Amino acid sequence: MIAAFALILVCQLFGEVVSELFDLPVPGPVIGLVLLFVGLLIKRKPPKVLTDAADNLLIHFSLLFVPAGVGVVTQIDRLKGDWLPIAAALIISTLLAMVLTALLMSKLLPKAKPGESLEDGQ
Amino acid sequence: MNETDITQLWVYLSAKPLTGLTITLVAYAIGFWLYQKSDRNPICNPVVIAIALIALLLKATGTPYATYFEGAQFVHFLLGPATVALAVPLFRQTETLKRALPVIAFGVLFGSLVASASTVILAWALGASPETLASLAPKSVTTPVAMGIAENIGGVPALTAVCVIATGIVGATLGPMVMNMARLKDWRARGFAMGVASHGIGTARAFQVNETAGAFSGLAMGLNTLATALTIPFLWHWIFG
Numbered sequence: 001m002i003a004a005f006a007l008i009l010v011c012q013l014f015g016e017v018v019s020e021l022f023d024l025p026v027p028g029p030v031i032g033l034v035l036l037f038v039g040l041l042i043k044r045k046p047p048k049v050l051t052d053a054a055d056n057l058l059i060h061f062s063l064l065f066v067p068a069g070v071g072v073v074t075q076i077d078r079l080k081g082d083w084l085p086i087a088a089a090l091i092i093s094t095l096l097a098m099v100l101t102a103l104l105m106s107k108l109l110p111k112a113k114p115g116e117s118l119e120d121g122q
Numbered sequence: 123m124n125e126t127d128i129t130q131l132w133v134y135l136s137a138k139p140l141t142g143l144t145i146t147l148v149a150y151a152i153g154f155w156l157y158q159k160s161d162r163n164p165i166c167n168p169v170v171i172a173i174a175l176i177a178l179l180l181k182a183t184g185t186p187y188a189t190y191f192e193g194a195q196f197v198h199f200l201l202g203p204a205t206v207a208l209a210v211p212l213f214r215q216t217e218t219l220k221r222a223l224p225v226i227a228f229g230v231l232f233g234s235l236v237a238s239a240s241t242v243i244l245a246w247a248l249g250a251s252p253e254t255l256a257s258l259a260p261k262s263v264t265t266p267v268a269m270g271i272a273e274n275i276g277g278v279p280a281l282t283a284v285c286v287i288a289t290g291i292v293g294a295t296l297g298p299m300v301m302n303m304a305r306l307k308d309w310r311a312r313g314f315a316m317g318v319a320s321h322g323i324g325t326a327r328a329f330q331v332n333e334t335a336g337a338f339s340g341l342a343m344g345l346n347t348l349a350t351a352l353t354i355p356f357l358w359h360w361i362f363g
Binding site: 005008009011012015025026027028029030032033034036037039040041046050051053054055057058060061062063064065066067068069070071072073074075078079081082084085086088089090091092093094095096097098099100101102103104105106108109110112115116117118 | 142146147149150167168169170172173176177180181187190191194195197198200201202203204205206207208209210211212213216221222225228229232233236237240241244245246247248249250251253254258261262264265266267269270271274275278279280281283284285286287288289292293296297300301304306307308309310311312314315316318319320322323334347348351352355356359
């Protein structure tokens with residue numbers, strides 16, 4: 001478990017260093033994600049300790065958003081000033097992006113197999 | 123204990139990192155319990171409940187956010203490693219990915235661009251300030267990455283965090299309804315779109331409805347994280363200088 005967490009941290013540290021060194025706008029952890037993904041593709045069969053460590057980190061992924069979310073208390077004035085554009089973007093843009101992406105994918109993906117479509121009595 | 127004793131005790135406790143950390147975990151545990159009780163209704167989002175409880179507590183006790191964050195930072199820190207760990211569920215989708223790579227790659231880029239471009243254009247047309255625009259632009263990707271992008275393009279990470287979570291809830295609650303109205307029946311397309319537009323919260327919802335939808339949602343969320351992180355900052359600096 002320690003080795004797996006160490007590996008994850010090494011990937012992140014590498015990402016942070018690369019991002020800083022080359023002044024990239026991509027967050028360090030995303031570069032770490034790519035590094036680990038490429039590593040898994042090369043290794044093909046990832047060690048169970050690593051997948052367990054990752055699953056444990058992700059099982060309550062949403063808990064990790066709480067401290068940043070509480071930061072909303074420092075943004076009340078901005079929310080009051082810009083409430084209309086924020087609400088419109090949150091609702092309209094999100095649903096627009098979702099419907100257009102779903103339409104595009106339902107046209108482009110190979111024909112659905114049995115059980116992959118809503119019409120199959122699900 | 124009289125009231126002065128309690129006040130003094132709170133002054134002492136609130137200065138300890140342990141308090142902020144404990145409050146975070148307890149508030150989330152309450153939120154998660156309510157979420158379970160409500161039969162996993164996306165409106166009872168544990169994150170939203172936890173944030174609301176803590177914000178009310180901070181306001182009631184007059185505790186500054188910075189004091190709270192001294193303890194909460196230990197939870198916040200784990201966002202980075204958890205983002206790296208997303209490589210594992212993404213790797214589990216390798217087979218799906220191989221089967222339809224060009225279509226999936228195109229779909230992710232398309233969804234990522236529609237989500238951020240429509241957000242920025244709409245919010246701009248309605249008169250949002252430049253910082254608000256930059257905070258909203260990455261709202262469809264998972265929180266830690268969205269916050270990183272927002273910081274890079276001149277947004278306010280705290281505002282981004284709130285908008286990302288709200289985006290997830292909008293997508294998870296209203297998304298399936300709107301896709302029904304658009305007569306979209308393919309579980310793969312529906313899940314994929316949930317993951318692209320409303321990240322982890324949408325993916326959690328997709329998994330509840332249908333496993334194929336959940337798998338495609340997870341795949342789309344992971345790839346969208348990459349696509350958005352790799353394109354938006356460059357596009358933003360190119361367009362707005």
